[in-house]
Amino acid sequence: METKNNWKAWLYLAPMLLLMSVFTFYPLINAFIISFYKGFRPLQNSIEGFTLLGNYLLILRNPLFWNAMKNTFVIAFISVPVSIFLSLAIAVGLKSIPKLNKFFQTIFFLPYVTNSIAVGMAFAVMFHKNYGLINAILERLGFAGRIDWIGGTSSWWTQMVALLIFTVWESLAFKILVFTSGMQNIDKQYYDAAKIDSASKWTVFRRITVPLLSPIILYISITSMIGALKAYNSVIGLFGIKLGNPSNSMITIVAFVYKYRAELASPGYYSYAAASAIILFIITVVFSLIQGVVSKKRVHY
């Protein structure tokens, strides 16, 4: 009986396992192996030998990699909490306007179905120094000096602010959707009980909605943390292939990987890319594990 069931289980799992083997496990293992090659020429498929940590040490000594690390971490640690908090607030707000709820839900979901490169270009226009919407609004509000957000004279700070605004805005849609449906699953009786118990709106949010939503908040924070660590589209969309001003100032880890992976003619660069991808993989796993452990105490299933 048991063996028969096992046989069926494997059959059902087979298509997924096959696809994952081809597109996930094999590339992962292969990247791991490539990261140990010395002087790898992918076009000739030749190597000059092996090195255990050589490629990793080269990356860690590369200032561009540290720039990518800095940018990626700033994006992850600011955009993830900010967007979670904002989307929770919006989801709660949506709940209290039942009549327009569906309408606004649709509006908030639109960014999710739009191409981020296209949206990035729209944002690039909005942040333009001379005819961008942002500076126009700021001028109206009385801030006279036009800020060059992402142009030729912009600084790392203004570019990062623009990138964060774009990233947060782009990631709100999915979170709002998930939180809204999560809230619909909370029994209305708890809210009636809270009313009887004289709880203020803030108390209800803090002590009832958030704890009862905590499994979903955990899910969202892990997935969006992973997403933020892989940030790339948004940078290309907003700054183009120059990746900021001056070039590469807004580079992320994935962009770093891509940059070296694209230099097929230079021996060894392919291995740098593989090694940095492995580093990103380890960082991602570590963060997911930390979140899982930390939240075990705070999540109520």
Add this chain to the structure above:
Amino acid sequence: MDIKMVNLTKIFTSKNRKEVQAVSHVDLTIPSGKLIGLLGPSGCGKSTTLYLIAGLLKQNEGQIFFGDDEVSEMPPEKRGIGLVFQNYALYPHFTVRENILFPLQNLHVPKEEAKTRTYDMAKLVGLEEMLDRKPKELSGGQQQRVAIARALVKKPRVLLLDEPLSNLDARLRLQTREEIKRIQRETGITTVFVTHDQEEAMSISDEIVVMKDGVIQQMGQPQDVYDHPDNLFVAKFLGSPQINVFDSTIEAGKVLIDGMAIGATELPDQKVIIGIRPEGLQVDKTKTSPFKFEIDLVETIGRDTTLIIEVTSEESTLLDKKTFKAIVDAENRIKPKDVIHFVVKPEKMHIFGLDGNRL
């Protein structure tokens, strides 16, 4: 403090825009310090009435007073009520202590006082040992008592209970209803209790209010309502087994069922509906009564015996059902197929007009 409802009306509009009067022009005064059972079949508006008192629903018309204080427009948190929900609605992520403490924290009761009040309340409901457990680690009856403690800890003016026993098994239900009665006595709080179970309502209420289709049918002490039902609905709703109802006529001061005289009345000649409580049928040992039947089934529980008579005739005057029941002393030792003559106790016979109202 008493609760007064004046012309209270609640209308629900369904999706196809049909309007339903869930509570219809209710005038009701609930006396201070009493335990009142709000009783009726599903959909009779009893829970809606409770939620109107609580303020979780808003009336379309009418007013509600707590004592001299009008609360009609007051939000629930200002009314000073304790409410026990049908499914208890205990916060699943809080411990018992946190659940009971929650209303006090919201009212900014000083910490030390809140702590002692929480403990005292847990003691009152007999859960002082369970304070650090989560609701899901408690039995249904214990959860129920936590809900009562949470409702009472803020010293509300009124305690409202929505079908509080419906999720408990039979034995626990009996035990918990005594518990509710005891807690109500000890605290002396005006309590409204919603239930569809007439036995439950009658056993613990000081007074019962019977509702149907959003309209109050009758209010009074349980025994009074049982003995003197104002209409056929109340007569049928109270009592188990149900009252036996017959089409009948009054002729020259005699009540006739199928031509058999079963009692006397001073009412003028007319067609009427007669209700006879099962315990109102007594075995006529002289076998002279014309009211006789062949017994089909006998149910013995020791204390007394239920005789079940099946009526198969198409022209039967028995209303609503195919059988009627009599509860008689066990000493009669009646067996199926026996033909029994019955006499009817006059006080157990109720005469209603064809419109269902008592004559």
